[in-house]
Amino acid sequence: MLRKSKLLAATAALSLAFPTAACAQEAETEIEPVETTEEVEADVQAQTDKTISERRAQLLAEATEALSETQKAITALEEENTQEALDALAVATGKLELILARDPGLSLAPVDVSIVERDVLTTPEAVRELRDEIEELTDEGRLQEARRLIAGLASEIVIRTANLPLLTYPDAIKLAAAQLDRGEEELAVRTLNTALSTIVVTEATVPLPMLRAEASVDAARALLDEAGGVTTLSDEQKDQIATHLGAARTQLEMAEALGYEAGDARDELDDDIEQLEEQIEAGEESDSLFDSIERQFNSLKDRLTT
Structure with missing residues (x-):
């Protein structure tokens, strides 16, 4: 799910567009919260931190320097x-030329990344x-009332990447330098x-429900591994695993209710988790099903974030 927009503010607003904090927490709408364990939330936070680290690793130092020199x-x-x-524009031009020489087909050069988190604490039924x-x-034409309700229906992390447009930015820097050579400072x-x-x-x-569902399945598998296999699970451990897998299915239902995922892929994943519950309750080995569910989560996340 990828959208593009332009920041129309100039220099004064530029620093606001690129927050240095990795994550900004927006207001939450609270209605009958679905509980998740601290372990699951810690796993979700770890995945978020990993995502921001991976995105920051993709930033181009030359592009960042070109922006700073501008x-x-x-x-x-x-x-x-x-x-x-x-002098500053000469440095900026040199940095941009390095990028284009290395990758002539590159149209956007990433210079900053941030994450905004929006969450709604509620149930799929609500x-x-x-x-x-x-x-x-x-249906009654009361669009503004509907808009306020829709605004709260989000449970997600939004990864925002700021990019220099390489089709236009280098030419603008060169034009400004030429204007300065002609003494046209204000125009530059x-x-x-x-x-x-x-x-x-x-x-x-x-979608956060997808991350929470995956983290709940991971927590169930960790308990199984800790016990040394399904045949050595205590009744308490079986109950804990059942709770985690039930939470995973609830989170998948939440993802569908919020409009993030529906259809065959979600239904197949839900069916496999239900089958996993049955296998563990019956004392059957389930490593292959765990592996299959992990692959499905990875496939869904890849599709939803592109």
Whole structure:
């Protein structure tokens, strides 16, 4: 699930567009929460941290430096230091040329990444009831009331990546340098601010119910491994595993209720988890089914985040 938008603010707003904190927590809507264990939530947080680390590893140092040098040039011009501005633009141009020489087909150069988390603490049944209410409101033309209800129906992490558009940004930097050579400082500042306003933000959304469902299955498998196999499980461990697998199925139901996933893929995953519950209750070995479920989760996450 990938969307693109432009940040239309210039230099003053640019720092707000790229928060240095890895994760911003938005307001939660609370209705009859579905409980998850601390272990599961810790696993979800670990997956989130891993995601942000992987995305940060993909940032291009040259592009980040080119952006920094552009801002430095604007600051220099505000202080009427034309030579310092020209030097900064020369560095920026060199960094951009390095990127294009290395990968001529690259259209977007990532310079920053952040994660926003939105969550709704409720049950699948409550979500479905709210969806019915929203449908009634839209049928009656009460769109603003429906919009406020829809706004709370999100349980996700949104990975935002800021990118320099390489089809236009390098030319803008060169144009600003030429304008400075002609003594057109004010025009150069406008050119640079326009270039900054065309930074492209891409967003990839990862549903939290899907991560929680996977983490619940992982917790069930960890208990099984700890016991040394299904035949040596105590009644208490069986109950704990059943609780984790039941929570996984509830989270899949939540993902469907919120509109993140439905259809055959979700149904097959739910059926396999139900079969897993039956196998463990019957004392049957289930490693192959655990492996199959893990592959299905990976496939779903790959599809939902593209």
